Amino acid sequence: MSKFVQVTTTVNGENVSRSVEPRTNLVDFVRYDLELTGSHVGCEHGVCGACTIRLNGEIVRGCLVLAAQADGGVVETIEGLSESGKISDLQDSFLTRNAGQCGSCTPGMLLTADSLLEENKAPTRTEIREYISGNYCRCTGFEAIVDAIEMTSKKRRGGS
Amino acid sequence: MKPSNFDYVKPKTLEETLTLLGDGGRDSVVLAGGQSLMPTLNMRLSAPDLLVDINGLxxxxxxxxxxxxxxxxxxxxxxxxxxxxxxxxxxxxxxxxxxxxxxxxxxxxxxxxxxxxxxxxxxxxxxxxxxxxxxxxxxxxxxxxxxxxxxxxxxxxxxxxxxxxxxxxxxxxVTSSKTKIAFDELSRRHGDYAMAGLAVNAIMEGKKIENISICFFAISATPVLAEGAAGILNNGILDDDSLGKAIQQLESDLDPLPDLYASRALKMHYAKELLKRNLESWMS
Structure with missing residues (x-):
């Protein structure tokens, strides 16, 4: 059996094709093979959420999916979401509420928050906390993060 | 950490999958969602030489x-x-x-x-x-x-x-119109592994329990059906007296396995408390 597998996928709208070791996970693939280092690596066992990536429209743990499994799929990272402007209001809220702090968890938080707001236009603070409970902020700035997500949801609904 | 090297194959049919898994010469493992397998690979708690990805089935x-x-x-x-x-x-x-x-x-x-x-x-x-x-x-x-x-x-x-x-x-x-259920777990943070959990499925006619299954998890090595407690509650009216006896019966039904976070006694306490809280809510 070949030591490498071919991965052909769309990453942030661009077609990419690379030969990778089967053991390469999706977050290492985007970071090292594609040099998209916005997705962070924390615990490497699915607990911290720093490596959150969108695969086929759904957020996943980048450390718990193999790059090989993205073959034929659609991958979106924080770079793609940032450049598209899709989450610019969410990013503004994070800045306004000082929800970034050290920034290590921020890309994962933004992707998770974006996914929440797609599913639920008006989440309560409890629902926000539940949804982001799989993303660790070790600066423990959760209050500001919840504020920022709530603020974005209110603005999107036409409030202030 | 990064996993050890392995080969990867994604079969298109169940037949092909079984052939791959049936090759006794290889230490193969099925990759489905990967949400438990991948951490064990990343931490090198396991190092199979072939991953059979069934996501194409x-x-x-x-x-x-x-x-x-x-x-x-x-x-x-x-x-x-x-x-x-x-x-x-x-x-x-x-x-x-x-x-x-x-x-x-x-x-x-x-x-x-x-x-x-x-x-x-x-x-x-x-x-x-x-x-x-x-x-x-x-x-x-x-x-x-x-x-x-x-x-x-x-x-x-x-x-x-x-x-x-x-x-x-x-x-x-499928459930019937007389089905009554409960699900509850104790964990430190939402989404974390349970320290103790309970799933109950019962057939009730008013306050009378016709048939109940009480299953605990995160108490022992496997899910445990509390059959003694169920026996006490079956074909009887659910009240403080019968529930009290059923809770007491857990002492015999369960043999909790202590872990890093809870002793045997604490696990038993959790189990009793879960049953109490959930079935009391049926009485009100």
Whole structure:
């Protein structure tokens, strides 16, 4: 059996094709093979959420999916979401509420928050906390993060 | 950490999958949702030489209502079960348990069959399907077979699955209009592994319990049906007296396995408290 597998996928709208070791996970693939280092690596066992990536429209743990499994799929990272402007209001809220702090968890938080707001236009603070409970902020700035997500949801609904 | 090297293959048919898994010369492992397998690979707790990725087997995916049974394909993602109207209407116990399984990003990948086949003692679904009297469908080199859920879970991460076999689906009887259910777990943080959990499935006629299954998880190495406690409650009126006796009976029904976070006595306390809280809520 070949030591490498071919991965052909769309990453942030661009077609990419690379030969990778089967053991390469999706977050290492985007970071090292594609040099998209916005997705962070924390615990490497699915607990911290720093490596959150969108695969086929759904957020996943980048450390718990193999790059090989993205073959034929659609991958979106924080770079793609940032450049598209899709989450610019969410990013503004994070800045306004000082929800970034050290920034290590921020890309994962933004992707998770974006996914929440797609599913639920008006989440309560409890629902926000539940949804982001799989993303660790070790600066423990959760209050500001919840504020920022709530603020974005209110603005999107036409409030202030 | 990074996993050891392995080969990767993604078969297109179940037949091809069984052939790959049946190759006794290779240390192969099935990759379904990967949400438990990948951490063990990343931490090098396991180092198989071949990963057989079954994510291409579409026939193993989906929730179907078939007569008075619900059939959940092994490859059905947790998120699909969570959002399924068939499950919400016909199997509310499973619907109630789903949000407790890890976090959204993990529920997007993790599979129903994977949770059953892994048999993590703290997992919600093995306990639910034991309480529901579900059957597990298995395919392997020796053909197809079905096994009642409570006989499937043998020990810590050990199941009745033989070499080369895989779980293909779970069949769950649909609820009746007299069904009463409860699901609850104690964990330090939402989505964390349970320190103790409870799944209850009962048939009730007013305050009278006709038949009850009480299954605990994260207490012992496998899901545990508290059969003595169920026996006390069966065919009787649920009141403070019968519930008190059933709770006391847990001392004999359960043999808690202490872990890093809880002693045997604390686990027993959690189990009793879970049963008390949940069945008391049925009385009010």
């Amino acid at each position: 579409d026939e193993l995916s989906g929730v179907k209502l078939e007569g008075n049974q619900i059939r959940i394909g092994a490859l059905t993602r947790h998120v699909e079960v969570e959002n399924s109207s068939v499950i919400a209407e016909n199997c509310p116990l499973i619907a109630l348990a789903m949000p407790h399984i890890a976090h959204p990003a993990i529920r997007n990948r993790g599979t129903f069959g994977g949770s059953i086949a892994l048999a993590d003692p703290a997992a919600e679904l093995p306990a639910c399907i034991c309480a529901l009297g579900a059957k597990i469908e298995i395919v392997g080199p020796g053909g197809d077979r079905k096994i009642v859920a409570k006989d499937f879970f043998k020990d810590l991460y050990e199941t009745d699955l033989k070499d080369g076999e895989i779980v293909t689906a779970v069949e769950i009887p």
